[in-house]
Amino acid sequence: MLTDTERELLDADEKSDRYYQAVSRIRRKINEELTEDIQLLEQNHPELLAELRDVVCEDG
16 A cells, blocks of 8 residues: 555654655545545455455454
């Protein structure tokens, strides 16, 4: 879900403008793209959706 650059920005000690831009992009991905992807998986490939839920909802 995250790009290498987004991972680097989130992991950085210094919070730059690029950091806040990355956070905004990630929120959009979660709220828009991921929502659509989940609906698509639910309708067309429930097994993959179950795998996604197992990974995301895993008690860690």
